[in-house]
Amino acid sequence: MSDISETLVKQVSSAFKQSTPLKIIAGGSKAFIGREAQGEPLNVSEHKGIVSYHPSELVMTARCGTSMTEIQQTLAENGQYCPFESALFDGAATLGGTLATNLSGPARPWNGSIRDAVIGTRLINGKGEYLKFGGQVMKNVAGYDVSRLQAGALGTLGVITEISFKVLPLPAASGTVVLAMNASEAIKLMNQVSAKAVPVSGSAWLDGNLYLRYSGATKAVDSALKQFKTKNFQQLEPQQADEFWSAMNEQKLDFFKGEAPLWRFSLKSNATHLLDDQNWLIDWGGAQRWLRGDFNQSELEQQAQHSGGQVSLFRYGERSNEVNHTLSEVQKKIHKNLKASFDPKQILNPGRLYSWL
Amino acid sequence: MNQNTKISKVQLAEAIVQIVGAQNLIIDEETQKPYECDGLSVYCEMPLLVVLPDNKEQVQAVMVLCHQQGVPVVARGTGTGLCAGAMPDKDGIILSLAKLSRILEIDPEARTARLEPGVRNLAISEAASEFGLYYAPDPSSQIACTIGGNVAENSGGVHCLKYGLTVHNILALEVITVTGEVLQVGGSGLDNAGYDLMALMIGSEGLLGVVTEISVKLLPQPEKAQVVMAAFDDVQKAGNAVTAVISEGIIPAGLEMMDSHAIVAAEDFAKAGYPTEAKALLLCEVDGSLEEVQEHIQSVEKLFFEQGAFSCKKSGSEAERAQLWKGRKSAFPAVGRISPDYYCMDGTIPRSQLAHVLLEIDKMSDAYGLRVANVFHAGDGNLHPLILFDANVPGELEKTEEFGAKILELSVDVGGCITGEHGVGKEKIRQMHKQFNDTELTQFHAIKYAFDPLALLNPGKGIPELKRCQEYRSIDSAAE
Numbered sequence A: 001m002s003d004i005s006e007t008l009v010k011q012v013s014s015a016f017k018q019s020t021p022l023k024i025i026a027g028g029s030k031a032f033i034g035r036e037a038q039g040e041p042l043n044v045s046e047h048k049g050i051v052s053y054h055p056s057e058l059v060m061t062a063r064c065g066t067s068m069t070e071i072q073q074t075l076a077e078n079g080q081y082c083p084f085e086s087a088l089f090d091g092a093a094t095l096g097g098t099l100a101t102n103l104s105g106p107a108r109p110w111n112g113s114i115r116d117a118v119i120g121t122r123l124i125n126g127k128g129e130y131l132k133f134g135g136q137v138m139k140n141v142a143g144y145d146v147s148r149l150q151a152g153a154l155g156t157l158g159v160i161t162e163i164s165f166k167v168l169p170l171p172a173a174s175g176t177v178v179l180a181m182n183a184s185e186a187i188k189l190m191n192q193v194s195a196k197a198v199p200v201s202g203s204a205w206l207d208g209n210l211y212l213r214y215s216g217a218t219k220a221v222d223s224a225l226k227q228f229k230t231k232n233f234q235q236l237e238p239q240q241a242d243e244f245w246s247a248m249n250e251q252k253l254d255f256f257k258g259e260a261p262l263w264r265f266s267l268k269s270n271a272t273h274l275l276d277d278q279n280w281l282i283d284w285g286g287a288q289r290w291l292r293g294d295f296n297q298s299e300l301e302q303q304a305q306h307s308g309g310q311v312s313l314f315r316y317g318e319r320s321n322e323v324n325h326t327l328s329e330v331q332k333k334i335h336k337n338l339k340a341s342f343d344p345k346q347i348l349n350p351g352r353l354y355s356w357l
Numbered sequence B: 001m002n003q004n005t006k007i008s009k010v011q012l013a014e015a016i017v018q019i020v021g022a023q024n025l026i027i028d029e030e031t032q033k034p035y036e037c038d039g040l041s042v043y044c045e046m047p048l049l050v051v052l053p054d055n056k057e058q059v060q061a062v063m064v065l066c067h068q069q070g071v072p073v074v075a076r077g078t079g080t081g082l083c084a085g086a087m088p089d090k091d092g093i094i095l096s097l098a099k100l101s102r103i104l105e106i107d108p109e110a111r112t113a114r115l116e117p118g119v120r121n122l123a124i125s126e127a128a129s130e131f132g133l134y135y136a137p138d139p140s141s142q143i144a145c146t147i148g149g150n151v152a153e154n155s156g157g158v159h160c161l162k163y164g165l166t167v168h169n170i171l172a173l174e175v176i177t178v179t180g181e182v183l184q185v186g187g188s189g190l191d192n193a194g195y196d197l198m199a200l201m202i203g204s205e206g207l208l209g210v211v212t213e214i215s216v217k218l219l220p221q222p223e224k225a226q227v228v229m230a231a232f233d234d235v236q237k238a239g240n241a242v243t244a245v246i247s248e249g250i251i252p253a254g255l256e257m258m259d260s261h262a263i264v265a266a267e268d269f270a271k272a273g274y275p276t277e278a279k280a281l282l283l284c285e286v287d288g289s290l291e292e293v294q295e296h297i298q299s300v301e302k303l304f305f306e307q308g309a310f311s312c313k314k315s316g317s318e319a320e321r322a323q324l325w326k327g328r329k330s331a332f333p334a335v336g337r338i339s340p341d342y343y344c345m346d347g348t349i350p351r352s353q354l355a356h357v358l359l360e361i362d363k364m365s366d367a368y369g370l371r372v373a374n375v376f377h378a379g380d381g382n383l384h385p386l387i388l389f390d391a392n393v394p395g396e397l398e399k400t401e402e403f404g405a406k407i408l409e410l411s412v413d414v415g416g417c418i419t420g421e422h423g424v425g426k427e428k429i430r431q432m433h434k435q436f437n438d439t440e441l442t443q444f445h446a447i448k449y450a451f452d453p454l455a456l457l458n459p460g461k462g463i464p465e466l467k468r469c470q471e472y473r474s475i476d477s478a479a480e
Ligand SMILES: Cc1cc2nc3c(=O)[nH]c(=O)nc-3n(C[C@H](O)[C@H](O)[C@H](O)COP(=O)(O)OP(=O)(O)OC[C@H]3O[C@@H](n4cnc5c(N)ncnc54)[C@H](O)[C@@H]3O)c2cc1C
Pocket: B038, B039, B074, B075, B076, B077, B078, B079, B080, B081, B082, B084, B085, B086, B097, B117, B138, B139, B140, B141, B144, B145, B146, B147, B148, B149, B150, B151, B152, B153, B154, B155, B156, B157, B158, B205, B206, B207, B209, B210, B211, B212, B332, B333, B421, B422, B458
């Protein structure tokens, strides 16, 4: 439990004065994300601790360096959890890094991401100004939504020091079934399942199997699982199920092993299956698809765009070139202007998101 | 004339007719009159021209023209806004998106709809219902307000407690920038590379761009929805009951509260069967599978009695459920009948502060000698105190505004904010200073500058002008 915000503000202010690029670091669990970027390390990991938590408000406020493991444990003690189920990366994942990368777990399509949960932030902009946006209430439309803007910005708009976010009661029950089918059939079924008013909380396809998870009120989960009775399915034991979803979320399945480039597609959930002969993991009810192997990036981008989506080189591969999906000229211009509005001297994680940002 | 404007009204009208045709341009004051304000009619202004394009190509061409000529542009949906957000600028045009009202596509399999900005909120769910789907955010104005206006205000509704606000239910936007360029925001996937421009655009009150297309998420209609109405003889008890439900681990689809003025007015208007002797009424809706609803409705009812409710009523059918909601959904117009005028506030507070804040409002009501009817989204702490007044009594509007400002300040003091869903617009611009310091406001101006350096989009709204920002601008333009 420590507040080092004053020190951090001083460090950023002096970097601003001297135009020194900074590389923001917390747990280092997601150093592989984004481009390789240079800069003086700015370590925020000591700025940690839960600042306030009132279970009946369903809101927690914590400093950026607080580990997600600590947060989850504290919530669990009160029968609550982070609905975005972000990866813990062996305890190294921090709250700040989770917002900066906007990574979410299997329930993303139904429960939202950390971007959806965040309701307030404190941050230090590139001029060393300490700012507060949003607060601890769910609804707040005063001013631009600067807090959510930090999601996925990889720290290029500000050093996030404190975050308030919405939490939820833990579901009373959960169950996972596995059905054997090919990828195209799985995509179809994933979409059908999501179109029904059942508490689905995970749907992923890997190695010829569709995994479906339901979470919610006990009776609702039971009746959702019952509908598969007639089909050829296997229900996982609770521990087995937890292990599978966690290994997928933490990228510890065999699929993620090795150093072959890992591509992340973000597509319309019912987009036709691409490159059938390749190695895929389909998650988020079809909206997120992982691909392993060496590919031509611009060809993949074209394929993704054709399916109404995007692709980024999530991990491994050549990381000194661009790794994120190419933006249009207009998008690029707005990105540069926005960056200048927060960080006029481009000292915060320069080049981490795009080479030109 | 605006300092940037380079063209006369007549010249501008001639140029716009070339783009949209004479039938889509309103020049005379009498026909312009309905556009002088939004739902908050205490703020009025006449625009130079009212332009009603038929399609986005026309929107784009109008934007290019206005940018070239330095003419301010105020976008408008159907003008149901409650913060004078769509109030005209006297030197600018009103750009009405009301004619862009086509539902472009519904994809039942992916559960998405692609819409023009002028599509009415309720029309989306009506069109999606044949597929068993609906669009979740349901502002009480949903019969009239547009999805473009919803995006601009980040509108909420009674079902936002469980299903989120507009910002949680939009996948993609097409935005025409101030220079007339097309900016794609979001996509058909869930997460996109780069900055979350969606988060910035939603709730930006027409200050950053004009939205010409919107893709929304549709949700499966729940198998069952049921509502419990609980009556209390004390506002404090009802406030505590709200916290009790959430603490129980139940997230109701909606959890709304009304106080005695509102109950009486709504009952008179909608004949919903509300107990008019109650001091506070809670409406709690639970939805989901049959089993889930059964389980939760029982616990909620039990909780309400434990918290001191003197009566509870459960909806036994869809018709009864609609009836119970009817009173709540028509509460604003209902209150409009018991007072010549009313002023709706929109502060949000932490739930635990409900009882305290309601009590304080009561005290202020006595001190100002103005009645207050409370109707609000209790589940997410979003208050809507309606201050009853008579604009024809000299000084009463000013007194009302002062009272309203005090309520917003109180909301900030207890850890909340000045507006939960109605927006800042022209109305709450002074209270922005209560919620943000000058450095934060300067950051907002810098964001605005990133999109609209000449400040032509909806000028004078959303963010208060600061001396410092003007300096920032002049330094910046000197550097160019
Ligand atoms: C009786 C009543 C009940 C209400 N209940 C609720 C409620 O429950 N919840 C809630 O959140 N609100 C509520 N409102 C407020 C209002 O209905 C919402 O703010 C609504 O979203 C406004 O939509 P509109 O189409 O009328 O927009 P307008 O009032 O026309 O415009 C609102 C703002 O959006 C901008 N704008 C409009 N269209 C565009 C566009 N295409 N691109 C860029 N900017 C645009 C305008 O410039 C303006 O700043 C209520 C209003 C009334 C009168």
